[in-house]
Amino acid sequence: MSAIRHALTTKREDDFAQWYQEVVSAADMAEESGVRGCMVIKPWGYGIWERMQRLLDARIKAAGVQNAYFPLFIPLGNFEREAAHVEGFAKEMAVVTHHRLIADGKGGLIPDPEAKLEEPLVVRPTSETIIGDAMSRWVQSWRDLPLLLNQWANVVRWEMRTRMFLRTSEFLWQEGHTAHENREDALKETMRALEMYRAFAEEDLSVPVIAGEKPENERFPGAVSTFSIEAMMQDGKALQAGTSHYLGTSFAEAASIRFQDREGGQQLAHTTSWGVSTRLIGAMIMTHGDDDGLRVPPALAPWQIVILPMLRDNDGDAALLDYCESLRGAIAAQQVFGEPIRVLLDSKPGKAAAKRWDWVRKGAPVIIEVGPRDMEAGKVSLLRRDQLWGSDGKPAFQGPSRDDTAQSIGAVLAEIQQVLFAQAAERRDANIVRGVSSFDELAAFFAEDKRYPGWVEVQWSRPTGAELDNVVERIKALKLTFRNVPLDAAPADGECLFTGAPAVERIYVARAY
């Protein structure tokens, strides 16, 4: 087997963090903007986000949730109402204090001291309080419930250390906010959103996840319970890929969301919120990327198929372009995942080989090259991104006929979608460790210098308050975090790894993003 010359300079096993940055850059996903903590999402990265939006939005609408839009600015006072919420968010927000600039007399501009706001405005870090205000106006009677809202928006949480897609001061997300008559309905909605996220991650992103409840110390500020989907990255770390919160009545109380119940009494609504963000793009990169760049699951790829004509700048180019355009049309007339196939004929100037590697790094699922000899034989040269290298260390081109390609390409895309999921699920399952039964064993496991430390499923007594704080401190010293209590875990049957008390459930411990 020959040595493969990979398309990236950094390999995952050599420096995963550096590799991640290289993929983001080499796949043309995003870059630093020059504005502290904010990134520019470039067309290929944003195109993937648009696909995520479209697919998740269809799931959201299918559940009867309606999109709406609420203000970017939240009056400072809103944050003073819900104590636990303030505690969790107060530290890191962008604050608008002036509404005008004036010349400083030295050729520059300054905030106009005459235009200072009486009450500062906070750029939304999340919208529970402002949407709660609207709900208090819209909900009068039990007949107005459930009220199921969602917003696609930008939010800001000031961050000192940022990382493209994973942690930026401004990011894009959706936030669902719902109000219900009682605890049972609200919890049902919390779990519906969680299951929606699981299906979205696994079916559309090909990212296997574990759905479960976060421990008390990881709850959303002010929530009664927080659930998450957790994904394992290729360095064995966990990434929280989506959350769903049951908020009880505390936000309803702060915003006064009250309704006349079926018996004529006044009740506080039970609310939920749930969200996923552009962080999912980071999860996708670290799940599917390889040493040649990104591999985009076909359901998310802005272009699922890229056709590259091998132009020679001669008289034969016109016929070759016709052949490629006819192929493009035939493929675009096919469907996969219930949508027309997205196929690009890339006839921009540039050498075909250079363009091929650009698209490999960007992770287009299928690249089809067509040269004069392919055309004469009625064939194409087809490269699957998930089967990039042959055993000879060269790109593994296949040579199907043009007609076969047009007919079967949808099935190929569907297969790639499955392959990416299966590869990730296999890796994830191989790196979950069970049966660790003492804290020392846990510490020893993570002390080993392994490429994939993976996750450890432990049994615990679900400590709360100060007892939990103590446990969290102990694992924090090992740079570990609690991820979640999986919904489908086996029942506990031993003692708590941390307290020695009888265990009541199983929880994942892992390093995390």
Place this chain on the structure above:
Amino acid sequence: MSAIRHALTTKREDDFAQWYQEVVSAADMAEESGVRGCMVIKPWGYGIWERMQRLLDARIKAAGVQNAYFPLFIPLGNFEREAAHVEGFAKEMAVVTHHRLIADGKGGLIPDPEAKLEEPLVVRPTSETIIGDAMSRWVQSWRDLPLLLNQWANVVRWEMRTRMFLRTSEFLWQEGHTAHENREDALKETMRALEMYRAFAEEDLSVPVIAGEKPENERFPGAVSTFSIEAMMQDGKALQAGTSHYLGTSFAEAASIRFQDREGGQQLAHTTSWGVSTRLIGAMIMTHGDDDGLRVPPALAPWQIVILPMLRDNDGDAALLDYCESLRGAIAAQQVFGEPIRVLLDSKPGKAAAKRWDWVRKGAPVIIEVGPRDMEAGKVSLLRRDQLWGSDGKPAFQGPSRDDTAQSIGAVLAEIQQVLFAQAAERRDANIVRGVSSFDELAAFFAEDKRYPGWVEVQWSRPTGAELDNVVERIKALKLTFRNVPLDAAPADGECLFTGAPAVERIYVARAY
């Protein structure tokens, strides 16, 4: 003819401004948020915006323009670079000065004095400068041009007097930003975007518009030339519904967008920008609304057809619901405008008549009511929003068979789309006055107390600088503005209404939003 009892309390002819507010509220489009100058866009209003986004986005992508996302925050310094641009925007922007809140010791929160930003950040009023920074990194050679970008985003321009959709501090829009090798290419793109907006307004919104060039005093700050589409509202006022700017090389110079040209020399790129916003929703309301509420063009309607079963809370309801669900399925399997028909079976609790009027006010294009007698006869009761009242002063229900309805409803929707356009175009054309040849005549025309003052097309000498300022002052005293110089106007053949010099072109004068 009986007196019609309209669904709104305010009639257009009695108080147009009050009527507008009532439609926004009665059609459940938007409401005040409690945050100064910001509105909440409610699900029906936001659903219409989502439809606009989807339809315009397809036109943008078809032109080869790629979506991307740039930071919400723009460093203050960016606004100091392009002098004319500062001049135009400096007065009304939201300024972020702190990045943290702390407790004030009295139970409240204040901006943390320790967390004052060294350089304040401005919440984007538009993104020319920040996108220019990115372009300067991305453009090296003529091969990188044209660079065609678009962003869907929220922007903020601090407004003292606000009006739902028409003027709010925060609004939603798209902003196209492109860079080109030379003036000719950039101007071609400016005109392409303008034509795209014309087609979008007329075909998708059923809003007839006039495309033309804005006079110098109405140019975007820093632009070489600004073009617009202008629509006439039902009170005769003009509304600028979209703009497209040729920016020359001044923004490229400020952001240093330079490239190696085909001859190896260094050149500044020529840039353009173009945008439409949630203001279009206001334009749609004031174009199509009537004394019964909104009328949404079918291409924009989140639900094009609403089926209302006349439930009796008895044993017959199940069969009626089955009948309606089967009808819903049959309609949803049909297409109009190249998309599946969007049909809602509204079986929420509530009286059918009350629900009917809710949907009339919201402007659903077709309402289908189904009672037990309709079902027995294999029929439906169908109400077209554009033919609401019969000559007897009652709702003009038609009684087609269920099967005919399912088959022909797409054609009905396409017809309604045309009817709304034709009605608006007829009204617009009837209210454009030509042949006014002196300033006194112009003043006299607008001095009349007419419901539809309409627009006057005058000939002028295209004055500039101080001479133009003087002309603008004179018409401003009459509460008039220049709208645009229509692209398809007849050539000038007289003298300038304002200066007496030979006229060089025709321009619209009107009251405006």
